[in-house]
Structure formats: C-alpha cells, structure tokens
Amino acid sequence: MPAPKIGVLGQAAPAAGATVVAYTVPANRRAVVSTISIAETGGNSGTYRVHVGVNGAAAAVGNAIAYDIPYSAKQATFLTIGATLGPGDVLYVESSAGAVTFTAFGEETDVPTA
DSSP states (O other), X not given: OOOOEEEEEEEEOOOTTOOEEEEEOOTTEEEEXXXXXXXXXXXXXXXXXXXXXXGGOOOOGGGXXXXXXXXXXXXXXXXXXXXXXXXXXXXXXXESSSOEEEEEEEEEEEOOOO
C-alpha cells in the first residue's frame, strides 16, 4: 500500500489556448485537490479555464469549474476548492495567453477496500 502523497499533485504550463492535463488520479487512488494556483509569468493578461474530467472524460463546458476567468500580468490567483477526485479523474487547465503555470496542491490516498 503506497503512502499518502501530500503536497504538489501536478503542474502544467500550457501554450496559449492549449488544454492540457495537470493531474490524473492513478488507479486505486483518490485525491482531494485543496488548492490550485494560477501564476502568470510572462507579463500578459488573459483568461484561464479549469476542468475536471470524471473517469478520464475530455475537458468540456459541462465539466468546467472555472471558465474564462480573467487574470492579470505577473499576478497569482489561488482557488481553494477542496475537490474530491476518484481513480482516473483528470484535472485539465488552459490559459488564453500562455506563460501561466498551474499547480494543484492536495492529498492522494488509496481507495479503501472492503
């Protein structure tokens, strides 16, 4: 049985307009994503999107948890969400202008067995 993973669950710095995977919950594990940081590093403003694809579903309007939210140059935003994700769930991120780093913090543990 692997030990719980506490801290950074995943990171991504997608190109402008690209939707990428920041974190996928491994098989037989579950996770609580406590906070997502969105850090603009390039000096541009724009918008960002965050999606949760249940069981590997693709990013879509119907699974957005943040959609076209504006961000400013050289600023950071922290989303405190406490989202519980199951095995195979995927956290997707996207920024309109690029030069944005997304970091998901939380805890990953084993799925209990009967």
